[in-house]
Amino acid sequence: MKAIQIDHYGGLAAMQQRELPTPVPKADEVLVRVHCAGVNFMDVHTCEGKYANSQTYKVSLPCTLGMEGAGEIVALGQDVKDLTIGERVAWCIVWGSYAEYAAVPAWRCVKLPDALSFEMAAASLFHGLTAHYLAHDVGQLAPGRSCLIHAASGGIGQILVQLAKRAGARVFATTSTEEKAAVARARGADVVLLYENGRFADAVLEATGGLGVDVVFDPLGASTLRDSFRATRKRGLVVNFGAVAGAVRDLDPLELGEAGSLFLTRPRLADHLPDAATMRRRAADIFAALLDGSLQIDIAGRYTLANVAEALHALESRRMLGKPLLAIDH
Ligand SMILES: NC(=O)c1ccc[n+]([C@@H]2O[C@H](COP(=O)([O-])OP(=O)(O)OC[C@H]3O[C@@H](n4cnc5c(N)ncnc54)[C@H](OP(=O)(O)O)[C@@H]3O)[C@@H](O)[C@H]2O)c1
Incomplete structure (x- = not known):
C-alpha cells in the first residue's frame, strides 16, 4: 500500500x-x-x-x-x-x-x-474533540463567563469559537489578518481583534472595564503568551494548548503572581x-x-x-x- x-x-x-x-x-x-x-x-x-x-x-x-x-x-x-x-x-x-x-x-x-x-x-x-475538552472541561465556559481565543480562524479556533458561544460565553477572538478576522466573526465571535504585537490585550482590557477575560486559549506560545496573561482577569486561567509560534522556555512562576495570581495549564487531548x-x-x-x-x-x-x-x-x-x-x- x-x-x-x-x-x-x-x-x-x-x-x-x-x-x-x-x-x-x-x-x-x-x-x-x-x-x-x-x-x-x-x-x-x-x-x-x-x-x-x-x-x-x-x-x-x-x-x-x-x-x-x-x-x-x-x-x-x-x-x-x-x-x-x-x-x-x-x-x-x-x-x-x-x-x-x-x-x-x-x-x-x-x-x-x-x-x-x-x-x-x-x-x-x-479538532472537535480538542475544542470540546478545552471549552467544557478546561475552560468551564458558561453564561456569564468570558474567553479570548487566539488563531480563531484556524482548525481548532473556528470550532472553539462556536462551542464557546453555544456554552453561553462572551467570546473575544484574535487573528493575524482582516480576511481571517471575517472568518472568526462569521463563526460567532463577539469581538475580533488583530494581534498587533500584543495590543490585543489592551483592547480586551478596555472592553472589559479593565478586568480581563476569565479564560484565554493560547495555541501560539512565544508570540502571545505574556500578553495573554495581561488579557486575563485576576485569578483567571490561561490555557496554552500549542506552540505554533515557538515554545516559551523562560517562564518564572512569579510572573503568574505578578499578573494577578493566574492559573496556567498546558493540557493535552490524550489526557x-x-x-x-x-x-x-x-x-x-x-x-x-x-x-x-x-x-x-x-x-x-x-x-x-x-x-x-x-x-x-x-x-x-x-x-x-x-x-x-x-x-x-x-
Ligand atoms: N493540546 C492539545 O490538546 C492540542 C490538540 C490539537 C492541536 N494542538 C495544537 O494546537 C495548535 C494549533 O493547531 P491547529 O491544527 O488548529 O492549527 P491551525 O489553527 O489550523 O493553524 C495554526 C494557526 O495559528 C496561527 N499562527 C500564529 N502564529 C503562527 C506561526 N508562527 N506559524 C503558524 N501559524 C501561526 C495562524 O493563524 P493566524 O494567522 O490568525 O495567527 C494559523 O492559522 C498546534 O500547535 C497543535 O499541535 C493541541
Missing part, C-alpha cells in the same frame, strides 16, 4: 511516499481502509521531532504520518468484540492515517452516523480522552452538532497522498483558512 513516512526528524522535507505491506491488526486493533485523513499541525510538529521524547505521544521511527482519519473496517483483531467488518469509523491521535490502510486500536474508533460523510468525520474529530466512553461521548456531541447544522467546519482544501506536503506547508506558513483534508485514492 502507499503511505507517507518519515524515518528521521528533518521537518516536512523528511516526508517520503513509500510502498509498504498492508498492516496486520494486533489483537485489540482493527484494520481500516482509509477514505479520508485530516491534515493537522501535529504532523508538522511530528516531522520536526517535537514528540521525539514524548511519553504522551510516543513516536517510533519510521513513522507513518497522519493522526486522524475515517474509513471502513476490513479486518478485526481477535479480541475486538464491539466493532464489525464493514462498519464506518473515525479515529484520532493514532499515527498511520496518511496511508491506504491503517491499524487502529479499537477503543480509539468511533462509529459514524449514517448521515455523516467520511470527509466531515475526518475534518471534525481531532482528556482516557477511555472509549469519553471518546464516544465527546464525538457524539460533535457529530450531532454537525448534523443539526449548529456546528460548521470549513474544508480549507482537498489534497492526496501525492501532494500532502503542499497542505502541510500551507499550514506552517499560516495560509490555511480552516481544515485541510486528504482524500485517499485506492
Whole structure:
C-alpha cells in the first residue's frame, strides 16, 4: 500500500511516499481502509521531532504520518468484540492515517452516523474533540463567563469559537489578518481583534472595564503568551494548548503572581480522552452538532497522498483558512 513516512526528524522535507505491506491488526486493533485523513499541525510538529521524547505521544521511527482519519473496517483483531467488518469509523491521535490502510486500536474508533460523510468525520474529530475538552472541561465556559481565543480562524479556533458561544460565553477572538478576522466573526465571535504585537490585550482590557477575560486559549506560545496573561482577569486561567509560534522556555512562576495570581495549564487531548466512553461521548456531541447544522467546519482544501506536503506547508506558513483534508485514492 502507499503511505507517507518519515524515518528521521528533518521537518516536512523528511516526508517520503513509500510502498509498504498492508498492516496486520494486533489483537485489540482493527484494520481500516482509509477514505479520508485530516491534515493537522501535529504532523508538522511530528516531522520536526517535537514528540521525539514524548511519553504522551510516543513516536517510533519510521513513522507513518497522519493522526486522524475515517474509513471502513476490513479486518478485526481477535479480541475486538464491539466493532464489525464493514462498519464506518473515525479515529484520532493514532499515527498511520496518511496511508491506504491503517491499524487502529479499537477503543480509539468511533462509529459514524449514517448521515455523516467520511470527509466531515475526518475534518471534525481531532479538532472537535480538542475544542470540546478545552471549552467544557478546561475552560468551564458558561453564561456569564468570558474567553479570548487566539488563531480563531484556524482548525481548532473556528470550532472553539462556536462551542464557546453555544456554552453561553462572551467570546473575544484574535487573528493575524482582516480576511481571517471575517472568518472568526462569521463563526460567532463577539469581538475580533488583530494581534498587533500584543495590543490585543489592551483592547480586551478596555472592553472589559479593565478586568480581563476569565479564560484565554493560547495555541501560539512565544508570540502571545505574556500578553495573554495581561488579557486575563485576576485569578483567571490561561490555557496554552500549542506552540505554533515557538515554545516559551523562560517562564518564572512569579510572573503568574505578578499578573494577578493566574492559573496556567498546558493540557493535552490524550489526557482528556482516557477511555472509549469519553471518546464516544465527546464525538457524539460533535457529530450531532454537525448534523443539526449548529456546528460548521470549513474544508480549507482537498489534497492526496501525492501532494500532502503542499497542505502541510500551507499550514506552517499560516495560509490555511480552516481544515485541510486528504482524500485517499485506492
Ligand atoms: N493540546 C492539545 O490538546 C492540542 C490538540 C490539537 C492541536 N494542538 C495544537 O494546537 C495548535 C494549533 O493547531 P491547529 O491544527 O488548529 O492549527 P491551525 O489553527 O489550523 O493553524 C495554526 C494557526 O495559528 C496561527 N499562527 C500564529 N502564529 C503562527 C506561526 N508562527 N506559524 C503558524 N501559524 C501561526 C495562524 O493563524 P493566524 O494567522 O490568525 O495567527 C494559523 O492559522 C498546534 O500547535 C497543535 O499541535 C493541541
